Amino acid sequence: MLNITTKLLKSILLEKVEQLAVEAGEAIMQVYCREFAVELKADHSPLTEADKAAHVIIVRGLQALTPDVPVLSEEDTQRFEGANADGFYWLVDPLDGTKEFIKRNDEFTVNIALIERGQPVLGVVVAPALSLTYVAASGLGAFKIAVDGKYVAIHTDPAPLEGQPWRVLGSRSHPDPRMADWLAALGKHSVQPMGSSLKSCLIAEGRADVYPRFGPTSLWDTAAAQAIVEQAGGRIVTCEGKPLDYSTPAQLLNPDFVVWGGSVLPSPAY
Incomplete structure (x- = not known):
């Protein structure tokens, strides 16, 4: 403390x-x-x-x-x-x-x-x-x-109840063909495209549930929003479930990641 x-x-x-x-x-x-x-x-x-x-x-x-x-x-x-x-x-x-x-x-x-x-x-x-x-x-x-x-x-929302759609945010300017398969595994959902770190911030304030990101991003794209999401009760994790890490800044690129608002992470999404 x-x-x-x-x-x-x-x-x-x-x-x-x-x-x-x-x-x-x-x-x-x-x-x-x-x-x-x-x-x-x-x-x-x-x-x-x-x-x-x-x-x-x-x-x-x-x-x-x-x-x-x-x-x-x-x-x-x-x-x-x-x-x-x-x-x-x-x-x-x-x-x-x-x-x-x-x-x-x-x-x-x-x-x-x-x-x-x-x-x-x-x-x-x-x-x-x-x-x-x-x-x-x-x-x-x-x-x-x-x-x-x-x-x-601000606080993240709990994961949707069974049968309710996931509110998904997607990159407006960086589409990726893997997104369709990921969404199919997730289940019922709606998708809203959006640019920049606003996607993570909307999850932090409970206005969306999840944001999957496939393809290159840099450390500076995610760090500030990660602090906000985590302090609001959410997580930004790799596809292996590990938090994004910034201990090796010489490696400027992030792995693929998912921003989750709810505390329950559905295994099919991985």
């Missing part, structure tokens, strides 16, 4: 990181509201000036806030040399869902996570176009920040 002093410090840190994510989101929206150019990175993923602007804001802010904690950002992987001596590092996706940003469908986020010895212990996800903010920290719980600025505790 965290002592009161540690809880207070973590709460202050969470608030400051949330402010950084909001500031990055505001910079993203300044680009979103006008014409912008799109580049292609070496892996052929898109890059915009919004990604770059958010990266600068977040990295500078985190370095000022915690100068002894290294930062691994999607937009700067080369200078990251690993976690500090205590096993901490920041994991950042300045603009998750760049394809959704380019399509202008509003389903993109800012993701910031604090990793401690391979596990996300603090996470902030901001969806600036939708005015949504989710935050969580171990020992504090998971929260959605309301329009009036109040923190509202």
Whole structure:
């Protein structure tokens, strides 16, 4: 259990990181509201000036806030040399869902996570176009920040009762042919496509039950949302049932995984 002093410090840190994510989101929206150019990175993923602007804001802010904690950002992987001596590092996706940003469908986020010895212990996800903010920290719980600025505790829903359909979220821009077989094993369901880490956040607040992801994702795509899902009572696990792990950041890609809201994981889905 965290002592009161540690809880207070973590709460202050969470608030400051949330402010950084909001500031990055505001910079993203300044680009979103006008014409912008799109580049292609070496892996052929898109890059915009919004990604770059958010990266600068977040990295500078985190370095000022915690100068002894290294930062691994999607937009700067080369200078990251690993976690500090205590096993901490920041994991950042300045603009998750760049394809959704380019399509202008509003389903993109800012993701910031604090990793401690391979596990996300603090996470902030901001969806600036939708005015949504989710935050969580171990020992504090998971929260959605309301329009009036109040923190509202969020929790996952139990698994559907027998005979009731599973509310499934799917990737909007990254379809995979294995999805059909997985859904057939799951049973009765409805599927809603969505972009970015919003899928995991909707599960964390009980608005969906499960999100299977087949195909490549990177560590920064999942860490912040994983902190939120876990503190809300859910799980993000590999197809072997193990939590996603961030202890080897040199390995940037995640395995296939499933985000579960309910506490009961149906074995046929694996």
